[in-house]
Amino acid sequence: xxxxxxxxxxxxxxxxxxxxxxxxxxxxxxxxxxxxxxxxxxxxxxxxxxxxxxxxxxxxxxxxxxxxxxxxxxxxxxxxxxxxxxxxxxxxxxxxxxxxxxxxxxxxxxxxxxxxxxxxxxxxxxxxxxxxxxxxxxxxxxxxxxxxxxxxxxxxxxxxxxxxxxxxxxxxxxxxxxxxxxxxxxxxxxxxxxxxxxxxxxxxxxxxxxxxxxxxxxxxxxxxxxxxxxxxxxxxxxxxxxxxxxxxxxxxxxxxxxxxxxxxxxxxxxxxxxxxxxxxxxxxxxxxxxxxxxxxxxxxxxxxxxxxxxxxxxxxxxxxxxxxxxxxxxxxxxxxxxxxxxxxxxxxxxxxxxxxxxxxxxxxxxxxxxxxxxxxxxxxxxxxxxxxxxxxxxxxxxxxxxxxxxxxxxxxxxxxxxxxxxxxxxxxxxxxxxxxxxxxxxxxxxxxxxxx
Amino acid sequence: xxxxxxxxxxxxxxxxxxxxxxxxxxxxxxxxxxxxxxxxxxxxxxxxxxxxxxxxxxxxxxxxxxxxxxxxxxxxxxxxxxxxxxxxxxxxxxxxxxxxxxxxxxxxxxxxxxxxxxxxxxxxxxxxxxxxxxxxxxxxxxxxxxxxxxxxxxxxxxxxxxxxxxxxxxxxxxxxxxxxxxxxxxxxxxxxxxxxxxxxxxxxxxxxxxxxxxxx
Numbered sequence: 001x002x003x004x005x006x007x008x009x010x011x012x013x014x015x016x017x018x019x020x021x022x023x024x025x026x027x028x029x030x031x032x033x034x035x036x037x038x039x040x041x042x043x044x045x046x047x048x049x050x051x052x053x054x055x056x057x058x059x060x061x062x063x064x065x066x067x068x069x070x071x072x073x074x075x076x077x078x079x080x081x082x083x084x085x086x087x088x089x090x091x092x093x094x095x096x097x098x099x100x101x102x103x104x105x106x107x108x109x110x111x112x113x114x115x116x117x118x119x120x121x122x123x124x125x126x127x128x129x130x131x132x133x134x135x136x137x138x139x140x141x142x143x144x145x146x147x148x149x150x151x152x153x154x155x156x157x158x159x160x161x162x163x164x165x166x167x168x169x170x171x172x173x174x175x176x177x178x179x180x181x182x183x184x185x186x187x188x189x190x191x192x193x194x195x196x197x198x199x200x201x202x203x204x205x206x207x208x209x210x211x212x213x214x215x216x217x218x219x220x221x222x223x224x225x226x227x228x229x230x231x232x233x234x235x236x237x238x239x240x241x242x243x244x245x246x247x248x249x250x251x252x253x254x255x256x257x258x259x260x261x262x263x264x265x266x267x268x269x270x271x272x273x274x275x276x277x278x279x280x281x282x283x284x285x286x287x288x289x290x291x292x293x294x295x296x297x298x299x300x301x302x303x304x305x306x307x308x309x310x311x312x313x314x315x316x317x318x319x320x321x322x323x324x325x326x327x328x329x330x331x332x333x334x335x336x337x338x339x340x341x342x343x344x345x346x347x348x349x350x351x352x353x354x355x356x357x358x359x360x361x362x363x364x365x366x367x368x369x370x371x372x373x374x375x376x377x378x379x380x381x382x383x384x385x386x387x388x389x390x391x392x393x394x395x396x397x398x399x400x401x402x403x404x405x406x407x408x409x410x411x412x413x414x415x416x417x418x419x420x421x422x423x424x425x426x427x428x429x430x431x432x433x434x435x436x437x438x439x440x441x442x443x444x445x446x447x448x449x450x451x452x
Numbered sequence: 453x454x455x456x457x458x459x460x461x462x463x464x465x466x467x468x469x470x471x472x473x474x475x476x477x478x479x480x481x482x483x484x485x486x487x488x489x490x491x492x493x494x495x496x497x498x499x500x501x502x503x504x505x506x507x508x509x510x511x512x513x514x515x516x517x518x519x520x521x522x523x524x525x526x527x528x529x530x531x532x533x534x535x536x537x538x539x540x541x542x543x544x545x546x547x548x549x550x551x552x553x554x555x556x557x558x559x560x561x562x563x564x565x566x567x568x569x570x571x572x573x574x575x576x577x578x579x580x581x582x583x584x585x586x587x588x589x590x591x592x593x594x595x596x597x598x599x600x601x602x603x604x605x606x607x608x609x610x611x612x613x614x615x616x617x618x619x620x621x622x623x624x625x626x627x628x629x630x631x632x633x634x635x636x637x638x639x640x641x642x643x644x645x646x647x648x649x650x651x652x653x654x655x656x657x658x659x660x661x662x663x664x665x666x667x668x
Contacts, residue, residue, distance in 0.1 A: 052489065056518045056534060071531040116561060160585040189554045193530065221582070224550070254582070319589040320575060326493060326591050334478045350594030351573055404503060404597070404633045423628065 004037075005030045008061050012054070024050060029077075030058075034203040037062050037070045040077040047076050075113050115175065116185040117218075121168035127293050129286030132162065135277040139166050143173035146181075146216050146248035150275035152239075153250045154257055157279030160317030163252040166279070167218045170250060174216050183216040188224035192231045211238045216248045222271075223253050226262030236267055243273075282318065287311035290318060291325050300329050302339055309341045313352055324348055359402045359450050361413045367449055368395040371442070380415030393425035394443065400426050402450060466511035472609075472634075474602045476505065479593035483509055486565065486591075487516040487535065494559040495590030498569040503633025504595040506569035510537035513567050528552055532564035541570040541587070542577060549583050556586045566590075598634060600627055610638050616645045622660050629664065643667065 012025045028050065029040040039058060041047035051074055059072045123143075128136060135155055142153050153170075155163050171183045186194075198207035211217065217238075225232050242249050253260060256278075257271035282290065288304065288311045295302035302325075310328065314321045331347035332339045369376045372391040379392055392414060399410045400422065407419040414422075432439045468487075473480045479498065485491045498506050507524075514520030517535040524539045526548035532555050538544075544552060552568070559566045570577055574588035598606065604623050611618035618641075630640050647663045648655045 059519060118561065159582045160589070187554070187557050189550060190557070193554070317585055319585040323574070323588040323590060323592055327593075330482055330591055331478065334481060351592060404501070404631055404636075406631050407628050409631075419628065 034201040035197045038073045115183045117171045121165045123169045127290045131280035131282045143170040147246040152274040154276040156253045160319035161279040181215040185218040187220045218250045396425040397429040466508040468512045474598040475596040487513045494565045496567045497587045497592045500595030504597045532558045535565045538568040553583045
């Protein structure tokens with residue numbers, strides 16, 4: 001372990017000035033665990049600098065040194081020496097920043113400490129509404145009295161409704177109340193893969209001890225345990241041990257505990273011991289509030305009319321709602337225009353298009369035939385009367401505009417016609433679009449129908 | 453006897469500066485900032501039809517970031533590299549979908565960045581909902597294919613890069629007689645160049661016709 005870090009220092013000594021080395025590299029503490037290399041930075045500035053400039057080099061050094069690939073975890077923590085001096089695990093001592101949580105950002109991203117909590121998920125920015133009133137109230141109670149009342153707290157609801165935000169807000173609140181609490185947030189899938197890795201690397205006892213020593217365990221999307229018997233068994237023991245010693249457990253799932261499939265009965269019944277609360281899809285007003293809140297967080301100005309427009313389009317879940325807002329903000333920034341309903345419409349045009357833009361020639365023929373009230377078969381027929389020829393030309397032109405087919409392929413699809421017929425059709429429609437208002441309107445309508 | 457050609461001119465690796473943005477300037481701008489670590493958002497999802505430039509842009513992103521990894525679908529890495537590009541998400545099997553789900557969660561926790569691409573917007577992908585909503589949570593761009601004029605410009609620039617003279621009527625013929633997705637067109641152009649070299653004849657309309665006839 002020490003040797004690896006000496007190896008790193010040697011490397012950096014060769015390429016950095018003394019001042020750079022003392023400022024950014026020497027303050028780091030590095031620990032090689034069974035399955036990863038943990039790089040601890042004393043504060044978020046060092047973490048950001050290291051992540052931007054040196055972490056890839058450390059990664060490469062680890063690869064060549066150990067002759068295998070280790071994930072590198074960069075965390076903000078006490079240095080190794082300081083942690084040993086006060087005898088506490090580094091995670092618990094540094095996990096909670098004092099005052100309002102400020103996430104450390106490196107390369108524009110949040111760097112998490114060992115609690116794995118994202119400080120951006122707090123109660124202040126959890127938008128309230130009818131859909132989450134009860135769940136929020138329960139969460140606040142648990143945050144102020146962990147382990148004392150509702151244990152476990154079981155939060156369920158559909159995808160993208162804020163389960164992760166709510167339970168991480170509890171974690172952040174618990175840490176803000178008592179920075180010595182040992183908190184860990186983990187997604188069920190990650191818990192499973194960490195456990196598998198621990199078994200493989202013979203560090204299972206450490207894994208177990210880590211979970212048994214927590215004050216608060218937040219485990220997300222427990223439905224991912226389905227069919228994983230060994231994981232369920234281990235989790236069963238950890239769960240019992242934590243509950244028995246008055247430690248808080250918080251679980252989320254996409255369904256009510258009894259409806260979980262592939263989960264042992266004894267676990268399901270235990271999940272119902274405490275309080276089970278549900279998150280529902282947000283109503284329109286709440287969706288608007290979520291958008292306004294999110295825009296404020298990002299320092300963007302968003303008027304209510306635009307927020308209403310976006311909220312009306314995206315109904316199902318908060319994630320896609322936030323995605324739509326990001327898209328609108330990015331569009332406004334790129335075009336250097338303020339956000340308005342018109343701009344939001346333009347920015348979301350593609351996203352909202354119900355119709356796939358990969359349009360088939362059969363679909364074009366059918367749509368055009370329906371539009372001009374002729375039979376689809378007339379598209380392939382040899383007849384050349386004007387009332388059939390014009391729709392056929394329109395369909396050929398649309399096929400050229402809206403598909404990637406070659407002109408001979410298009411001709412083939414129209415009763416084996418020559419590609420020169422297709423060229424003629426395209427020229428004809430192009431010309432008429434300039435002179436014939438009705439035809440231009442027909443064309444626009446057909447494009448709209450075909451592209452949604 | 454026909455001249456044998458030793459093809460020692462590998463195509464330029466996909467990068468941002470050899471991508472023709474067409475109507476996708478906003479997406480390209482966002483991707484450049486994303487790859488350069490200047491964007492707060494750790495996830496970008498691109499969708500569009502075949503030939504609209506998704507794979508090129510994904511590869512350009514990974515080429516711009518040391519340790520960047522490009523995966524054309526499964527298998528996906530277990531832990532997140534500094535930048536992971538996942539192409540063709542439509543084709544991910546059940547296990548790989550859980551893998552990508554987990555990687556997106558890691559990206560949200562600050563472990564790295566993900567750029568993914570598929571043929572449809574997130575909400576319409578036939579994948580698990582908890583994955584599609586996560587893809588839709590990031591910055592999403594629909595890519596528009598190039599217009600015929602832009603395709604002709606791309607052909608000219610590729611020809612120039614190969615040191616090949618491409619008469620306008622040959623470019624026009626290619627656009628009217630071949631599949632018009634850009635990778636297909638460029639591949640035809642490359643093959644035509646080799647054909648002209650092996651025949652020791654300049655690129656002309658008759659040569660192109662002969663080439664198309666022979667290549668069926």
